[in-house]
Amino acid sequence: MLRAHTGTAVRAAEQPLLEAGQGDALMRRAAWGLAQHVLAELRRRGPVAGSTVAALVGSGNNGGDALWALSFLRRRGVHTVAVPASRSRALHDDGHAALLAAGGQVVDQVPSGAAVVIDGILGTGxxxxxxxxxxLVLPEGATVVACDVPSGVDADTGQVLGEVIPADVTVTFGAVKAGLLLGAGAQAAGRVELVEIGLGPYLGAPDLLSVGEPELRAAFAPPRWDDHKYSRGVLGAAAGSEQYPGAAVLVCRAALASGLGMVRLAAPEAVRQLVLGAAPEVVAQDQVGGKATAWVCGPGLGEDESAADRLEAVVVLAAEQGLPVVLDASALSLVSLAQVRRLRAAGAVVVMTPHCGELVALAQRLGAEAGLDAGEWESGLDEDPVGAVRELAETLDVVLVAKGPSTVIVEPGGTVFVQTEGGAELATGGTGDCLAGVIGAVLARGAADAERPAVGMQVAAAVRLHGLAGRAAAADGPFGASALPDQIRSVLATAAAK
Ligand SMILES: NC(=O)C1=CN([C@@H]2O[C@H](COP(=O)(O)OP(=O)(O)OC[C@H]3O[C@@H](n4cnc5c(N)ncnc54)[C@H](O)[C@@H]3O)[C@@H](O)[C@H]2O)[C@@H](O)CC1
Ligand SMILES: Nc1ncnc2c1ncn2[C@@H]1O[C@H](COP(=O)(O)OP(=O)(O)O)[C@@H](O)[C@H]1O
Incomplete structure (x- = not known):
């Protein structure tokens, strides 16, 4: 599990150590770690001694880290140059002195032969x-290593307001910064490497979590020897319509690929026939009903009266039985606040899975009805997407899965998860239907498991699984959503083999 803190939280954690006069020691620890990662990059490219590393150096402590790192690299036979990059061209005093003492230089331009360029212009300040x-011209083919945070990225929110220096690797200090996992910041950060500098005891609870393989394995564990189909979980799906029959196929196939006891589909005749052709194991019926341990409602449901009837039937059943419900696609525009409240009052977990457009529409419709100032909320969305998603999740008292390049999962009162496994290849019709099936499956399975992880973590594991499946599918070339279920199985097979 990856734990991330905002840049602000990390600065606060550093404060007592700075006051105790440990600033230099912290900086040298950070710089040493940075130098080790740069050495690893150099080794990957060829001989270390004789190679050139340049650092773009700002006037603050981020520049100080880069200067100290150059001084350490210089002692390994690396040709090291610092390029002042702030308007004032000022350099951190001690770092500057350390570089010169080690035999490094200060120059005006990045040498064209630099193998690695360290971006030490701006960090958490x-x-x-x-x-x-x-x-500024960066040599073609040079590896860009960001010091702590890529310059241009907000370490709290991941927002990029102006220009940015995209990195291949970001070596971050003390704690992974939340901004390296969110939106444009995650895109600019490349691979993120953490260097511990001893802030652990001073850091509070993480601001963001991101699940990894152990959580994926726990949420999608293979069946126990004595499991039967009902103990493995049964997902009910109200999905598909004559207009959008394929969505039901995607939901059912993705859920089956995620491993569970049974999928039960409530849909019109034409949809049932299509689904049974693709997955004959699905129990297909025309009405919402029967045994299930969770329900998913919405993909391809349409927005006519019969869609609303199917949604209402899911709400009644789930409220009666206290079952988790995933509301996706059409269900997000059909569901009423009264229905959400009925489910919550009955103790049912409600998970909503909006993409960005649906998120705004939800805030304007249900959020506003529940007392949210939707205009103000929307104006804060870009600046602090996590805060906005959290506010809406708390207002509606539901688990929100805000989908996008960084998918943010918020359980009201709980931890915020962010998952970034999926790439833009997932931006193709129907992948969201698959995700709804995977989330439905994990909840259906979890409902039957006494030792289940918290809902937010289960849902985050489902988002990770879906993202990894997308990445695996993309490795074979462009794909449509129907390629995802087989990849979900492969990802789970690989996870189980570890
Ligand atoms: N405080 C410490 O002892 C430690 C700090 N560390 C490093 O210190 C960094 C933070 O250092 P600072 O607080 O000095 O901040 P930075 O080095 O990130 O930036 C500070 C300077 O940049 C200027 N600046 C801010 N925004 C700008 C913008 N948009 N355009 C142009 N200039 C801008 C500021 O006026 C200031 O002069 C961390 O990211 C990390 O790299 C690490 O060495 C660990 C220990
Ligand atoms: N640029 C992107 N990078 C990574 N993932 C993306 C990107 N665009 C979309 N996705 C993912 O693809 C899925 C799309 O869901 P959605 O928009 O509901 O699709 P549909 O309704 O067509 O099924 C989500 O899981 C989302 O996170």
């Missing part, structure tokens, strides 16, 4: 929009 230094 960045405020507002960043402008690239005038005339």
């Amino acid at each position: 960045a405020r507002g929009a960043f402008e690239l230094p005038d005339g």
Whole structure:
């Protein structure tokens, strides 16, 4: 499990250590770790001694880290140059002295032969929009290693307001910064490597979590020897309509691929025939009903009266039995606040899975009805997406899965998860239907498991599984959503073999 803290939280954690006069020691620890990662990059490319590493160096402590790292690299036979990159061209005093003492140089331009360029312009002290230094040219093929945070990325929110220096690797200090996992920040950060500098005892609870393989394995564990189909979980699905029959196929196939006891589908005749052709193991019926341990409602449901009837039937059943419900796609625009409240009052977990457009529409419709100032909420969405998703989740008292390049999962009163496994290849019709099936499956399975992880973690594991399946599918070339179920099985087979 990856734990991330905002840049602000990390700065607060550093404060007592700075006051105790440990700033230099912290900086040297950070710089040493940075130098080790740069050495690893150099080794990957060829001989270390004789190679060139350049650092773009700002005037603050981020620049100080980069200068100290250059001084350590210089002692390994690396040709090291610092390129002042702030308007004032000022450099951190001690770092500057350390570089010169080690035999490094200060120059005006990044040498064209630099194998690695360290971005040490701005770190957690960045405020507002960043402008690239005038005339900056990075050598083609050089590996860009960001020091703590790529310059231009807000370490709290991941927002990129102005320009940015995208990194291949970000070596971050003390704690993974939340901004490296969110939106444009995650995109700019590349691979993230953490260097411990001893902040552990001073850091509070993480601001964000991201599940990894152990959580995926726990949420999607293979069946126990004495399991039977009902103990493995039964997912009920109200999905598909004559207009959108395929969505039901995707939900059912993705759920089956995730491993559970049974999928039960409530849909019109034409949809049932299509689903049974693709997955004859599905129990297909025309009405919502029968034994299930969780329900998913919405993919391809349409928005006519019969869609609303199917949603209402799911709400009644789930409220009666206290079952978890995943509301996706059409259900997000059909569901009423009264229905959500009925489910919550009955103790049913409600998971909503909006993409960005659906998220805004939810805030405007149900959020506003529940007392949210939707205009103000929307104006804060870009600046602090996690805060906005949390506010809406708490207002509606539901688990929100805000889908996108970084999918944010918020359980009211619980931890926030963010998963970034999936790539833009997932931006193709029907992948969200598959995700609804995977989330439905994990909840159906979990409902039967006394030792189940918290709902937020189960849902985050489902999002990770879906993202990894997308990545695996993309490795074979462009794909449509119907390629995902087989990849879900492969990802789970690999996870189980570890
Ligand atoms: N405080 C410490 O002892 C430690 C700090 N560390 C490093 O210190 C960094 C934070 O250092 P600082 O607080 O000095 O901050 P930065 O080095 O991130 O930036 C500070 C400077 O950049 C300027 N600046 C801010 N936003 C700007 C913008 N948009 N455009 C142009 N200039 C801008 C500020 O006016 C200030 O002069 C961390 O990211 C980390 O790399 C690490 O060495 C660990 C220990
Ligand atoms: N640019 C992107 N990068 C990563 N994942 C993406 C991107 N665009 C979309 N996705 C993912 O693809 C899925 C799309 O869901 P959705 O928009 O509901 O699709 P549909 O309704 O067509 O099934 C979500 O899981 C989302 O996180």
